[in-house]
Every structure is written in C-alpha cells, then in structure tokens.
Amino acid sequence: MNAVAFRTAGRYLGAWGAIVLSVILLSLLFTFLGTITCAVLAGMMMGAFKGAKWFSVSVSLVFPGVIFGMARGANVELTPQQIALLAVLCFGTFWVTYLVSAFVFFCEQKDRKSARSPAPTPQDETLARGGQVAATGRTAAAEALGSTELGRESCLDQLQGDWVCEASGTGNSLCKRVIQIKESKLELKTVDASGRITLLARGDVTLQSAKA
Numbered sequence: 001m002n003a004v005a006f007r008t009a010g011r012y013l014g015a016w017g018a019i020v021l022s023v024i025l026l027s028l029l030f031t032f033l034g035t036i037t038c039a040v041l042a043g044m045m046m047g048a049f050k051g052a053k054w055f056s057v058s059v060s061l062v063f064p065g066v067i068f069g070m071a072r073g074a075n076v077e078l079t080p081q082q083i084a085l086l087a088v089l090c091f092g093t094f095w096v097t098y099l100v101s102a103f104v105f106f107c108e109q110k111d112r113k114s115a116r117s118p119a120p121t122p123q124d125e126t127l128a129r130g131g132q133v134a135a136t137g138r139t140a141a142a143e144a145l146g147s148t149e150l151g152r153e154s155c156l157d158q159l160q161g162d163w164v165c166e167a168s169g170t171g172n173s174l175c176k177r178v179i180q181i182k183e184s185k186l187e188l189k190t191v192d193a194s195g196r197i198t199l200l201a202r203g204d205v206t207l208q209s210a211k212a
Contacts, residue, residue: 012055019059023066032067032086039063039094047101056098063090159205181205 019042026034046056064087071083078086163179176191188201 012052016055016058016062020062020066023062027066027070031070035063035066035070035086035090036093039090040097043094043097044101047098048105060091060094060098063094064088066090 019038023035023038023042026038028034030037042059046059067083067087067090071078159181160183161181163181165177167175167177174193178187178189178191180187180189184205186201186203186205187199190198190200192198
C-alpha cells in the first residue's frame with residue numbers, strides 16, 4: 001500500500017473514532033435520546049456528502065453497539081426486547097435520515113445543473129428559424145432548377161435527328177434542305193437533285209424558355 005492509501009485509511013479511522021466518542025458522550029449525558037439524536041445528525045451529514053458505502057455501514061452499526069453497551073454497563077431498567085427495539089430504532093433512524101438527505105441533495109444538484117444550462121434566447125430562435133426558411137428556399141430553388149434542366153434535356157432529345165424540307169434551287173431545280181441535330185450540335189446542309197451535299201452552317205443548340 002502506498003502513502004495515499006495509508007492517509008485515506010487514517011482519515012476514515014479518525015472520523016469513525018470521533019463519531020464513536022461523540023455518540024458515547026451524548027449517550028452518557030442524555031441516555032438513549034442522545035443516541036437517537038446522534039443517529040439523525042450522522043445520517044444527515046453522511047447522506048449529503050455521500051462517503052464510502054462501507055464507512056456508512058460501519059457508522060450505522062455504532063448506534064446499536066452503544067445501546068447494547070449502555071444496557072450492560074449501566075443499571076438500565078429495560079427488558080431485552082425493549083433494548084433490542086431501541087437498537088433497531090437507532091439503526092433505522094440513521095438509514096432513513098441518510099436516504100432522505102441523499103435524495104434532497106440529488107434534487108438540488110439536478111436543479112443547479114438545469115439552471116446553469118442557458119435557455120435559447122429569442123434572437124437565437126429567430127436565427128434558427130431564418131436558417132430553416134433559407135434552407136427550405138434553397139432546396140425549392142434547387143428542385144425548380146433541376147426540373148428546368150430536365151425539361152430542357154427532354155426537349156432537346158425530341159429534336160434529335162434530321163429535319164428535311166424541299167425547296168426550289170437555282171434554275172427551278174428541286175433541292176432538299178436538311179437540319180441535322182446530334183446531341184447539342186447542329187448542321188445546316190443542302191442536297192441537290194444529283195445528291196451532292198453542301199454544308200452551309202454548323203453550330204451549337206441552346207434552348208431558352210419562352211417566358212419573358
């Protein structure tokens with residue numbers, strides 16, 4: 001065992017000895033009423049501070065021991081049943097007081113922790129709500145933009161292929177004008193009566209909304 005363990009054990013033994021001497025002194029002065037009073041006071045102090053469990057058990061056994069010691073050492077006109085009842089009363093008084101003090105101390109600690117936690121201010125709530133509204137607006141805008149992009153892609157898919165129309169060329173000869181759309185590329189061609197193809201223009205296709 002190290003020095004810290006020896007000091008801890010010495011403190012417990014010193015406290016236990018002081019409690020025993022106090023109980024014996026008050027019991028000699030006030031008889032059994034002093035013993036019960038010591039049981040109440042010790043139970044209150046130990047329930048509030050929550051020491052080691054074995055120490056609380058050892059202190060609770062002091063009171064019945066003092067009762068039996070006084071009954072044997074002094075000329076007490078009590079029956080053995082009455083002495084046993086007093087011992088049980090002191091033992092039970094200590095533990096009832098101990099549990100009540102521990103419960104009250106636990107409730108006070110809980111209230112202190114809840115009081116320390118800051119409540120949300122109206123400004124924080126307003127900012128949080130504004131953030132939620134902004135996030136909702138961004139989500140709706142992103143969905144609308146996505147739906148617009150999908151609509152443009154579907155329209156562009158419908159325009160894929162060759163668009164042919166017949167027209168009269170030079171010398172009243174018939175020719176064909178072809179608009180070829182492949183993906184986003186556009187080519188404007190002419191096909192004469194002999195089947196010769198002439199490329200007139202080439203560019204990119206961009207779709208715009210009809211709304212102003």
